[in-house]
Amino acid sequence: MILFPNAKINLGLYITAKRPDGYHNLLTAFYPVGWRDILEIVPAKGSETTLTVTGRSVECAPEENLIMRAYRAVAERMPLPPVDIYLHKVIPDGAGLGGGSSDAAFTIFGLNNLFGLGMSTAQMAGIASEIGADCPFFIYDRPMVATGIGDVFTPCEVNLDGVPVLIVKPKVHVPTRDAYSRVTPRTPDIDLSALLSSPVEEWQGRLVNQFEDSVFPLHPEIAALKEELLDMGAAYASMSGSGSSVFGIFPGADSAKLSLVAAERFPELDFFVSTNHV
């Protein structure tokens, strides 16, 4: 079975409270984009489950890879044969794009289909929530307003079909835990679903990622990249999640031309132009 785990961006992100367990409640919209890894799951040749990673290197031991954690979380609950898993890593990590969480969620989904495990979407999301706060979203993988720790969902309408979104990853890596430790929670006076259903030209200045307040002073190159996307004509630009990726939304632009412009402007950076949500 071959799967193509996709990345996400956050459209607005507000950290509303610190919880007694150390996690934070937030308000955000998750928006799936077409930057994808390649994941193959096949019945094992031997008696053990294996993971082989190619492409971009993932900075953790194979058994700590979120894919293996997802396999073990399913195997704890039901009989599961060993599998050989092949990951070709494309999505940058430490990027606020949820690439590792997506791999884990697609592993749960893939095992469910490959072996006819009969898990419901809600059961799969429940297992995903043990892997990471971002992980359950990828089981649903459609535009969602999220609250709680990012695990309580309401579908939302975002009118970006066919609109190019340019995502650029600066070289800096922002650890999620550090980013959360620097924010001061506050409750925003905003109706996020209503704002997202308004034209994208009305978002800048009204739709905010609160992580920018603490991440930009530490990493001015991320702030500069956001400004550059606005200079290039983005109707809206923001950092995604806890960074370090920045994205710009370009209504009316030609995606192929935008890719060429990005390749000229950011010759040393990873970037991707996504035109449709998944």
Ligand SMILES: C[C@@](CO)(OP(=O)(O)O)[C@H](O)COP(=O)(O)OP(=O)(O)OC[C@H]1O[C@@H](n2ccc(N)nc2=O)[C@H](O)[C@@H]1O
């Ligand atoms: C910030 C967000 C926004 O979508 O995304 P990324 O920037 O990572 O993509 C997410 O909340 C990241 O979710 P995820 O990356 O799955 O976080 P986890 O692995 O569960 O947690 C990593 C650490 O972040 C902090 N954390 C995470 C989620 C949350 N709601 N509150 C927190 O305080 C905790 O300190 C935790 O130890």
Ligand SMILES: Nc1ncnc2c1ncn2[C@@H]1O[C@H](COP(=O)(O)OP(=O)(O)O)[C@@H](O)[C@H]1O
């Ligand atoms: N399959 C995976 N892909 C990417 N990162 C992974 C994976 N498994 C574990 N990790 C670890 O998770 C961290 C980043 O996860 P990721 O979800 O890509 O973060 P972010 O959304 O913050 O960019 C990295 O430190 C990496 O070592």
